[in-house]
Amino acid sequence: MPKQRIIMHIDMDYFFVAVEERKNPELKGKPVAVGADPKGGKGRGVVSTCNYEARKFGLRSGMPISKAYKLCRDCIFLPVSMELYVEASEKIMEMFRKYADKSEQVSIDEIFLDISSKVKDFKEAEKLAKKIKKEIYDNEKLTCSIGVAPNKLVAKIASDFEKPDGLTVVNPDRVSGFLAPMNVRKLWGIGPKTAEALKEMGIETVRQLSKAKQDRLIDEFGSFGHEMHLMSKGIDESEVEESYEIKSIGRQVTFQKDTKDKKIIFDTIDSLAKETHAELKEEKLFYKTVTLTVRFEDFDTHTSAKSIKIATDSLEMIKGMAKELIAPYLKDKRKIRLLGVRVSKLSEKEAQKQLV
Ligand code: TTP
Ligand code: MG
Secondary structure, three states, X not given: OOOOOOEEEEEEOOHHHHHHHHHOHHHOOOOEEEXXXXXXXXXXXXXXXXXXXXXXXXXXXXXXXXXXXXXXOOOEEEOOOHHHHHHHHHHHHHHXXXXXXXXXXXXXXXXXXXXXXXXXXXXXXXXXXXHHHHHHHHHHOOOEEEEEEOOHHHXXXXXXXXXXXXXXXXXXXXXXXXXXXXXXXXXXXXXXXXXXXXXXXXXXXXXXXXXXXXXXXXXXXXHHHXXXXXXXXXXXXXOOOOEOOOOEEEEEEEEEEEEOOHHHHHHHHHHHHHHHHHHHHHOOOEXXXXXXXXXXXXXXXXXXXEEEEEEEOOHHHHHHHHHHHHHHHHOOOOOEEEEEEEEEOOEOOOHHHHHO
């Protein structure tokens, strides 16, 4: 039998705002959101995140800033200071990594650690989690929530279980009982559409999903039905994959006023491409794919992408490909609200070396 794995998932609490509170302690205890300026309820853009005081008023990540303002007039809205958060994140992640055999950072404030050979059992893992929480608080004055479990799927669900400042340890024999009462939406890849389809089959909880016949799930959802069946039993064999590489780089902007003006649109693409390219150069990376995001005035959002065979770091190519990609959308009657440019399929190699 393979050795029992012990996986930890750490997620920082209300991260961007927590970093702002640390910088300016007067914010503590007050509702605070990071995002665009609400401009008396007429502002554009969305809430990046907010603290738990603001969440009591119903504010959430991704909510239009105008709606957030309506829900909580007293909320303090701060602009996004990305460099500040990136700097804090880099420091914390480095501290986490030293406790792991293998680590996988999945977002700016989230990381998986495989601690299988670092601790003897789940009791020791719990002690280590407490130690990590204390170290982060003592040194960085930030709180996090930690989940410990036999695999990534359950560890991630566990870290979310007692947020904020939580610690949830799910021993192997507790996995089924832990997942059973949860809504199927907690499982990876089950979004609103799949959840609705499952509901029509009379399945709402993980327990009900675990009792469903696998064949029936496969008939309905193809190979994902098989994955669902495994997840419902708390099985996930995916490895913690060491990956420090950046998966994509991009910028997006919400216009002050929705527009159909070609000059404004092309100028915006140029400046988004320029900013994206600057970061690409800073990271010394090359790309193969350019993706354009267009959101119309009615929030209908489209993305389209174009790839080249050989990796490049050309700025002109980003501009050119993004402009080709925008062309069909310019024929649309609707005005554009948001534009985004992103490069992906990144590599550190030059084109010539990749040809070998
Ligand atoms: P999350 O971990 O999802 O959120 P959080 O840390 O703010 O709050 P929680 O206590 O629930 O973990 O995301 C981490 C950061 O990523 C968050 O602080 C801001 C940013 N973010 C966005 O910019 N937009 C988004 O839609 C989300 C979800 C997060
Ligand atoms: Mg978080």
